[in-house]
Amino acid sequence: MARYLASRVAQLGLTLLGVSVVIFLLVRLLPGDVLDASSGDTVAGSSEGRDALREALGLADPLPVQYFDWIKGLVTGDLGVSLRSGEPLANLLSTALPMTLEIVLLGVAIALLVGIPLGVLSAVRSGRAIDYVGRAIGMIGVSLPSFWLATLMLLVTSSAFGWVPSSTYISPFEDPLGNLAALILPALCISVYMLALVMRMVRATMLEVLGEDYVRTARAKGAAPRTVVVRHALRNALLPVITVSAFEVGVLLASTALIEVVFGLPGLGNLLVQGIFNRDYAVIQTVTLLLAATFVLMNLIADVLYALVDPRVELR
Amino acid sequence: MSAPATVATAAEVEVGATGASARRRVRLSPMLRTPIAIAGLSIVLLTVFVAVAGPWIWTTDPYAADAARLQPPSWAHPMGTDELGRDTLARVIYGARVSLEVGLSAVGVAALLGSLIGLVAAFYGRWVDTALMRFVDVLFALPALVLAIVVAGLLGPSRTNAMLAIGIAYAPAFARVVRSAALSVMTQPYIEAARALGTSSATTIRRHLLPNVMAPLVVMASTYLGTAILAEASLSFLGLGTQPPQPSWGGMLSSARTYMLVSPWVAIFPGLAIMVVVLGVNLLGDALRDGLDPKLRGRR
Amino acid sequence: MTDGTLLTVERLDVRFRTAGGWTQVVDGVDLTVGAGETLCVVGESGSGKSVTALALMGLLDAGAARVEGRIDFGGRDLAALSERDWQRVRGNDVAMIFQEPMSSLNPVLRIGDQIAESVLLHSDADKAAADRRAVELLRLVGIPAPERRARDYPHQLSGGMRQRVMIAIALSCSPRLLIADEPTTALDVTIQAQILELIGELRERLEMAVLLITHDLGVVAETADRVAVMYAGKIVEQGDVKAVFEDPQHPYTAALLRAIPVLGSTYAEPLYAIPGTVPSPGGWPDGCRFAARCEHVHAACAQDPPAFARGSHFARCWLRDPDAEERR
């Protein structure tokens, strides 16, 4: 187990190294740099003053130097500063990260808490009304653009209740209710797609598992249908959900941007999108790497969890 | 997830031989005869029909801004007009073409790239596999949105580039699925038999491996088609997708958000269009998956 | 039938819902199993053996399968039971073991728990008692170090051991009838011998009736008291094992026996081969279903032959029609 973890972490490191190189090169391929991007209604381009500024920002250094500076900083715990605002990234992330993370986790929780029972019900009552309801939810959920849904939700709550979620991050430790109130709508919006996905997946695997020989064995023992479903089928059906959930956490983390834009939340996605529009290399690179790290880490956790739940999987 | 090992035994649309003659007819295989599959197929076909023939049936120019702005639905404009006074129906019809094109091309790029990587990795194994899969890991770990934005930024926002971006972003998923399907095909004795007969690697990949991973590939492609249409909408929302004046549903939707309260229909129709198509594609995908998964097809 | 009859199956039909409508796969099966007796059902793949067994256990999905006929078990008609009543019968009076020992055990539960679950279901033992009983059962089926093994997961056991666990589960409530559906086909011959020996031993000790399904005539010869031969959904011959093997009444049975190479035979002499292939459900011919492959086919075979009995030995073949002796 320890060996397995060590090797996986090493692989993770390699992957992230690859990501870092790719993203580093990609952002530098983009037309325009941070100075061009910050021109507003004035004329951009090259001038003496700008060139001096470029030099000061380190943009004039050879690429390998820039890359190693970045990596060296990361390794020594220095995330660097935003090229645009000069604000240390550590500061920016300290508010953006918890907010986005919480939205995502809340969203995932909603997706699992609703998606799994719905999927199970749909499978067990396959072909009956509840199945069609579940499948309809599953279908509609994956076909709604999230930004559209978010806009709709905002307009509805603001018109109907005269209320909108606060866009400031309220620490869950200080004001749990306020925190929940602020983040529940965004979380709901991002959860819809995953909820539908989980529902469909649980339904499909459940149908499959219900046809397995060991479920027949359980029935042959004389176990009640409920026991068969919960004790014998569900546990096996949930195995792939672990993998997909971890995967989705990574995907959601990277795609909350749209929701954050609509709700005006200063989260990670917003930071990233702004960073890209601003050509703030430091922000893009570091946030992307962070997202990639979370993604691979989640997958690693999923693999370990899978092995813990499924005794057949050996971690070597 | 279980690898769809024996999926290969059924084709989505079988070419059935009628007797000994070379005459063939394409028939709907039984799995496509379920109500869900028929619904999905009809929606998809209808969309294709609208995309292809729509402009001849509803001849209003989707670009002409010559009517009053933000009109509610009427006989002249069954879906109303948009904020510039263009006919929404004409734009929805034209948007079908764009959305389908984006969806199909993006998925095409992803499937092509992904299956190439997946097949080669699975076939050659060892370091080829390791190297390719590490590469795929890197690509996978890069947030799709970032990738898309970067491609759009790099090549300028446009429909083509959105398709390319989405395609590249989805390629790793295809690579993995194809690889795992191909790996299970690789354990099939007929692969070893081909080797025993001295068949070359390229031929083996082309004749034995590829046709037998088609089924999971088709299923995956059908599901991702919907996702790609949504992704294009999201890119358009950020101003990076299909560019005006071309009407893509995503673009229409994102510009219509401003008018959701003033004239909701501007946002409703393209939204509905997206939903219906994604729904159709998903229904079809589900039917294909159910049909191609021998376990769900009733046990022997 | 004798007084000790435990199970009587009459005119059992099973149909499955398929794309083309309802397809019949079991056609008018009559079976009897006496208490403490071993009945072997033999037949080629697809002849309907497993479906028959599942029907006897009430395990066919009500939506996809239609079961008709009478299943009398110790005086009770199982075919008329509700699902709730079935739960009490299954595992209690009738238990079943399956062909695939790996996939028939839940991969994420410890085997001790899987056995104990069955004990808990059918007795009022508490969990601790059930666990003890599970270990006891494991010892009974010959698993070494049962206390330790009880904590293993199925994948940690070999095929033979898994099948023993299945047997332990089946035996956990001392059923009166054990249905074993090809319990050894996935196993090596040496292990197969061990398992069959074990079943035989337990049958004697616990006085169970056993319904053993197999396609291996060798297994039948070694374990059965009586044998039923299935062909295309029908029982074509049933009788004492000795009678059937020594004087097969149905040409199919006879052909099968001839087609098996016996130890010591050599290729110098070609094996007897039955021409053609088994018809599949939905494609069953009218009349005698074996007619197309039969050496003795004649005009009468166009009609479906009834069971012609000679004592407890019967066969569905016109050759056995006592009224038409002259037609041979």
Added chain:
Amino acid sequence: GGGESTSRAGSSQAAATGERGGEITWGLAADPVFMVPFGATLGATREATEPIYESLLTWDRDLRIVPALAASYSSPDDTTYEFVLRDGARFHDGRPVRASDVVYSIGLQRRPPPPGTPDMAVHVPAIKDVVAVDERTVRISMDGPDARLPGFLAWGRHSSIVPEGMYDDIDPRTEANGTGPFRLVGYKQNDRVTFEANRDYWQSSMPGVDRMTLRVMTDEQGRLAALRAGDIDGCSVSPDLSEVLAADPNVEVLKGLVAAHRELQFTIKTGERKPWHDKRVRQAINHAIDRQDLIERVYAGSAEFSGVVPPGYGDWPLADEELRSDLLAHDPERARALLAAAGFGDGFTIELEVASTTTDLVKTAEILQQQLADVGVELKIRPIELAAFAKNNGEGRFDLHLTYRGMRGDVAGYVSDFDPSQPLYRDVWFPGATDVDPELGRLIRQGATTIAEADRRPIYEQVQRLALAEALHVPLCNPYKFQAVSKRVSGMYVAYTDFNPGLATARVTAS
């Protein structure tokens, strides 16, 4: 429903009423990024620094230059200005404003330190020297006569006064020390800027509230929802949304002009055979455009015709009738004739680049595409990201750009693009221009050095007419700005100078 009060020069609610105190929250459409007073090119930065930093002079609501930190100023001769600082003006840390602060600040204005950019150099007048005559008097001497100085000093966006040594004492990106009505409490990127009232402000009636928050809400729908829910007290809205909000009893919609005209830009380069080398083609484009239709479709009617100097910019712009009737007249016949004369009777195809994130410009492009098609000119619209757009614009790599101009300190700022001596003209945009009337450049230079306003006015009228005739840029229109304000707020107005000086005067009632 809430009424809509409009005036051409800027609109306002009823004068501020009620007690001072309370809190106001305003929605910002973009993140300010940082709080630096100098060299910030982004409008959003100024939105956040305007309440903090002031300049020597300022504009009143009618765009007249009035004293601010300088109590008075005089000009002994054409190249010298003397400013006497206001008594009682103090920085937020309590220090009184001294002449040395002004010297320090003007130094920074001319050469903004990072993270500001040195982009505004073109607008900085030719200041030779700044000296502190005494503690309270500052003398500015010029290289030569330059009429742009007062305007520049009123343009607080670029001419703020900060305490001497501020860039060494604090981090100007997140901290601030100005003299304005509000004191910066904190800034959280992408989230909010918070202020408290500066109770030592030299204008004792201001500010009207105790605390102010500017919230970053980039999505208009988000701002709208927050406004309706009472989470914010006001924000800018698009014309279409203003209609929705007009029906909301709790909200009042303000409408006013701000300097922000939209225009088309050409490049004329040596060796590049763009049709723009021929004046007639540029003029044809000008007359092919139906500005009224554009205004109706893109701005729901809420925009004015604009020449090179935007409408509402004091007395400088040309009269609306003149623009409509002739200079900017929609005349496809004339356009076709011009094209034919230039040898483009069959039209041509050209690429129009536009920043993809500015939605009204993208829509404008769509309308222009329709309109120009009428005269045979086929536009290929290429929306690109702002950063790439800015880069192309600065390097002159485009055929046709659709862009907008903002507030300028002096009218000269609106015509400097057409001055052949300017590097941008010379090296980037029009290096190949041969058919441009040299009179234009001469008049522009003359205007900048003519001090007396009465003498300047006819020069700039002439410049404007000439510039429109030469059609180096083709101005389109100047949209109105809409602000939706909660009814609990009074005294808010739409300022022509953009941003929200009204927040300093506004008062709120407890809700």
Added chain:
Amino acid sequence: MSDVLVRARDLRVHFPLGGGVLSRSSAQVRAVDGVELEIRRGETLGLVGESGCGKSTLGRALVRLVRPTGGSVEFDGTDVARLPRRGRGRGDGSGRDGRGALAREMQIVFQDPVGSLNPRMKVGAIVAEGLASNRIGTRASRRELVVEMLERVGLGSDAVDRYPHEFSGGQRQRIVIARALAVGARFVVADEPVSALDVSVQSQVLNLFVRLKRELDLTYVFVAHDLAVVGYVSDRIAVMYLGKIVELGPAQALISAPRHPYTRALLSAVPQARVGARRERTALTGDVPNPIDPPSGCRFRTRCPMAAAICAEQEPPLRTHGDGHLAACHFAEAV
């Protein structure tokens, strides 16, 4: 020309367990562990043993589908094991790697008639694949050859245009055989070719094997776990246990007078389709040991009813017990 067609010397095939780039594992499955074998021209050598004992691996190694870890395989005097690793030749029959012709002479028939056939290919293409890959004949002549082959295995020429799933199990196995023989193989490894077939079909296929061998002068290695089947088709039988051959001898002698306790146990475990034929069982206890970590000395000792102290210490060599009958047991005489 020697009497021996294929000769394996000290043949070993070890599979590394798991192991990626970063975790190199040292554990190995010794699937075939030092096999000495001579296969004579025209004979059928039966190979029996329990599941996982290495029968298939040995068979694959003989036709060079797996690369031996050690030892050699000679085919007709050429060392097959030394040939380059890349594939089984270039497949173009050019013989550029010295392997072209050889690939055609050695073929393998697998157990699983479903899995052995690509479901997406027509039978004609399947049977012609080897011909095409080796550039044998023209398109037309290939078709002729395919039809001839199909008829030889008892399928009509109309099979050419049909898909595998349209055939029954026995027919599919015939297609597999036709494919292997179409390229002109002289040596065929049949890896459990009848295990998946029903009794009534099994006899058809067995008869086919016997007939083809006679007609085409073939040499077989016939793998099966059913001793009765192997006994029926083979001239000689080799019994494998855990990667090693423990007994090898003429079929009849081996069946009637086994020299190894394992062979005896195998024989006694085979159920006989004769009532009352049940013989005394040599009961084996326990399971097959782990091939990763085989027992010391004699590998069978953990289950052997005759095991003694010496069995744990010394590995019994394969010794002759008269007339080509070899057995690896310290107590072979006593069995």
